[in-house]
Amino acid sequence: MRHATALFFPLMFAAATAATAQTAPNLTDPEVAHVAVTANSIDIAAGKFALTVSTNAQVKQFANTMITDHSAVNAQAGALAKKLGVTPKDNAVSQSLVVGATAAHKSMENLKGAAFDHAYINREVAYHQAVLDALDKVLVPTTENAELKKLLTDVRPAFVAHLAHAKEVQKALGK
Amino acid sequence: MWIWSVAALVVLGALTFTRSAAGPVHPTPQRHMIEIRGLAFHPDTVPLSVGDTIVWINHDIFPHTATEREKRWDTGTIAPDSTSRPIVLTDRNAFSYYCMLHPNMTGVVLVK
Numbered sequence: 001m002r003h004a005t006a007l008f009f010p011l012m013f014a015a016a017t018a019a020t021a022q023t024a025p026n027l028t029d030p031e032v033a034h035v036a037v038t039a040n041s042i043d044i045a046a047g048k049f050a051l052t053v054s055t056n057a058q059v060k061q062f063a064n065t066m067i068t069d070h071s072a073v074n075a076q077a078g079a080l081a082k083k084l085g086v087t088p089k090d091n092a093v094s095q096s097l098v099v100g101a102t103a104a105h106k107s108m109e110n111l112k113g114a115a116f117d118h119a120y121i122n123r124e125v126a127y128h129q130a131v132l133d134a135l136d137k138v139l140v141p142t143t144e145n146a147e148l149k150k151l152l153t154d155v156r157p158a159f160v161a162h163l164a165h166a167k168e169v170q171k172a173l174g175k
Numbered sequence: 176m177w178i179w180s181v182a183a184l185v186v187l188g189a190l191t192f193t194r195s196a197a198g199p200v201h202p203t204p205q206r207h208m209i210e211i212r213g214l215a216f217h218p219d220t221v222p223l224s225v226g227d228t229i230v231w232i233n234h235d236i237f238p239h240t241a242t243e244r245e246k247r248w249d250t251g252t253i254a255p256d257s258t259s260r261p262i263v264l265t266d267r268n269a270f271s272y273y274c275m276l277h278p279n280m281t282g283v284v285l286v287k
Contacts, residue, residue: 065276072236072255157214158237164279 027091027138029145034088035097036139036152037077039131040070042101043124049105050120058169059117062124066162073155080151114173121170128163135159206261208232209282211239211253214274216282223286225267231259240275241282252276 027035047066054060081088108119135156143149204226210217211233221229231241233253241259242249247270250259264270264286274280 061275068276069237076236154213155236158277161214161277161279165277168278 027142029143029148030086030089031091032139032143033081034090034094037074037088038094038097040074044070053116056117058172062169069158117173124166125170128159132159214277214280220283228261228263230261241272242275244271
């Protein structure tokens with residue numbers, strides 16, 4: 001498999017992870033798959049957490065959509081990995097995503113009401129923008145397997161929709 | 176002969192009057208299909224006539240809705256790989272609608 005010199009990874013995931021990815025990793029297809037699944041799982045967890053804290057109807061609806069949509073993407077990714085006989089492989093980018101998500105969760109766990117809603121939605125805006133950048137500049141160009149590349153390309157409109165939705169909620173909440 | 180001509184004109188006039196009194200004649204109601212693919216409605220604008228029916232077919236892996244902005248009609252959730260319940264348009268109007276789950280998905284139904 002071809003390896004990518006993903007020089008832009010730290011920048012692309014910076015907003016989403018707040019992690020300290022210092023070096024650009026090389027990603028194989030199993031690693032790209034792992035990054036994709038990890039990114040989806042993080043947003044599912046964030047959505048579930050938001051549902052336990054927020055009482056805002058718009059925020060809750062957004063969170064529910066994130067849970068539903070990212071679960072659907074992961075189900076597709078899982079089915080494709082099984083079909084291809086590929087086992088997603090953990091890697092530095094996935095780990096940096098988890099570190100960033102853990103930090104984000106920690107920063108929000110004591111927030112309530114409007115403060116939480118703002119923090120959650122602001123993070124969702126940044127996260128989806130970062131993931132879109134990563135998709136366009138690294139994940140899709142890096143991926144060799146045509147079916148995996150197609151899956152990543154096919155789900156892109158969902159992330160665009162999520163970003164637009166998050167910005168709409170952000171606007172409604174007032175910055 | 177002239178009496179038959181007069182009779183024919185009377186009958187024709189009566190038919191014309193009857194037709195006018197019943198109001199405009201609508202074409203047979205049509206069933207329109209709007210496809211949802213890549214988080215977009217295809218086509219995003221649909222012209223149709225009063226009495227026509229629309230269904231939305233969801234080809235995405237995500238659930239969607241087709242919800243009129245003023246909530247005058249709503250398909251409810253359309254599961255992946257399924258077809259919505261039919262919506263019958265009974266009023267002339269330009270209806271803007273969107274997906275409640277993905278608000279940037281929008282479309283227009285023009286009922287003439």
